[in-house]
Amino acid sequence: MTDPLLAVRDLRVRFDGDDGTVRAVDGVDFDVAPGETVCLVGESGSGKTVACESITRLIPTGSAEISGEVRFDGTDLTALSESALESYRGGRIGHVFQNPQDALDPVYTVGAQVVEAIRIHRDRSKSAARAEAIGLLDRVGIGDAAARFDDYPHQFSGGMKQRAVVAMALACDPDLLIADEPTTALDVTIQRQVLDLLADLQAEREMALLFVTHDLGVVAEIADRVVVMYAGNVMESGDVYDVFEAPAHPYTRALLACLPGRGERFETIGGSMADPTDPPDGCRFHPRCPHALPECEEGDQPAFRAVAAGDGGADGGKSGSVEHRASCVLYDDAHALPPALEVADD
Numbered sequence: 375m376t377d378p379l380l381a382v383r384d385l386r387v388r389f390d391g392d393d394g395t396v397r398a399v400d401g402v403d404f405d406v407a408p409g410e411t412v413c414l415v416g417e418s419g420s421g422k423t424v425a426c427e428s429i430t431r432l433i434p435t436g437s438a439e440i441s442g443e444v445r446f447d448g449t450d451l452t453a454l455s456e457s458a459l460e461s462y463r464g465g466r467i468g469h470v471f472q473n474p475q476d477a478l479d480p481v482y483t484v485g486a487q488v489v490e491a492i493r494i495h496r497d498r499s500k501s502a503a504r505a506e507a508i509g510l511l512d513r514v515g516i517g518d519a520a521a522r523f524d525d526y527p528h529q530f531s532g533g534m535k536q537r538a539v540v541a542m543a544l545a546c547d548p549d550l551l552i553a554d555e556p557t558t559a560l561d562v563t564i565q566r567q568v569l570d571l572l573a574d575l576q577a578e579r580e581m582a583l584l585f586v587t588h589d590l591g592v593v594a595e596i597a598d599r600v601v602v603m604y605a606g607n608v609m610e611s612g613d614v615y616d617v618f619e620a621p622a623h624p625y626t627r628a629l630l631a632c633l634p635g636r637g638e639r640f641e642t643i644g645g646s647m648a649d650p651t652d653p654p655d656g657c658r659f660h661p662r663c664p665h666a667l668p669e670c671e672e673g674d675q676p677a678f679r680a681v682a683a684g685d686g687g688a689d690g691g692k693s694g695s696v697e698h699r700a701s702c703v704l705y706d707d708a709h710a711l712p713p714a715l716e717v718a719d720d
């Protein structure tokens with residue numbers, strides 16, 4: 375396959391808290407290829423945000439201990455100094471967060487903030503940057519962008535603020551856009567528009583998109599590849615088609631069974647998220663897993679195994695470049711269990 379643009383290996387992020395060490399991300403591996411859309415999914419608290427924010431070290435390192443490798447276009451970002459990393463942040467790597475409010479400064483006009491996002495990494499005259507900013511605001515769907523340029527954030531609706539934040543993230547034409555639940559804070563009707571905008575921009579700019587969501591409907595729609603996280607670990611990853619057609623890990627199956635329209639029931643996963651200060655041994659999901667075996671309770675999170683070919687990747691070639699892998703003993707050589715073991719009644 376093409377060399378990944380982003381390769382995350384054994385990423386671990388720990389916070390020291392009053393109640394002990396929070397193992398927010400506990401050995402995560404995933405890749406994002408150039409121009410690819412990768413969705414990170416998982417229940418609340420599974421470590422999606424922390425994993426994304428560690429890529430460009432947006433997490434203050436004073437409070438967190440980050441280890442592992444984050445290779446972006448061949449450079450290990452974890453080894454860079456703060457100032458070297460700043461040239462990536464908002465440069466080749468753009469970010470869009472859940473709440474546009476947090477990304478905009480209320481005391482500056484929207485236009486000035488887009489100009490600033492352009493000029494921080496690029497040598498542009500004020501007038502050239504202004505023209506570029508208006509073009510960007512227009513592109514993200516802000517009507518009459520030249521007139522709205524001098525508005526303050528409070529004069530924008532929530533959806534327009536998020537569009538402006540997207541414009542800022544695009545200011546330096548990033549190779550990778552990281553969007554962490556970018557539509558969650560918006561009204562439902564607006565969510566769709568912002569999602570469509572991101573999908574269009576991704577295609578038009580051939581930009582890779584790392585998209586965090588817990589909405590599997592959105593994943594099915596936009597992802598090329600899906601990475602399923604639980605309790606700071608990746609449980610399963612693969613081409614979105616393979617993972618949705620033939621979810622391998624019991625956790626993924628349980629998540630998918632929660633999707634309306636999948637199977638007979640619309641259910642929730644029983645039990646609660648593992649305690650990040652004291653996660654269970656073995657597979658983090660075993661206390662909630664309907665298929666747990668005694669060996670699932672011991673040791674580390676199981677190693678990744680390739681999920682048997684031909685279990686649903688019925689398209690044969692299409693998804694051939696992305697390996698479908700699961701961290702589950704059921705895919706271990708010792709267990710020749712049929713991978714199509716059902717969780718939901720579908």
Ligand SMILES: Nc1ncnc2c1ncn2[C@@H]1O[C@H](COP(=O)(O)OP(=O)(O)OP(=O)(O)O)[C@@H](O)[C@H]1O
Nearest residue numbers: 389391396398417418419420421422423424425650
């Ligand atoms: N600054 C911090 N200090 C201590 N613990 C933290 C900090 N930030 C996150 N955590 C903990 O790390 C774990 C992972 O959090 P994270 O926000 O990455 O989850 P998430 O998958 O993004 O969830 P959500 O879907 O709710 O956004 C949680 O247990 C959270 O409480």
Ligand code: NI
Nearest residue numbers: 422423424554
């Ligand atoms: Ni989050």
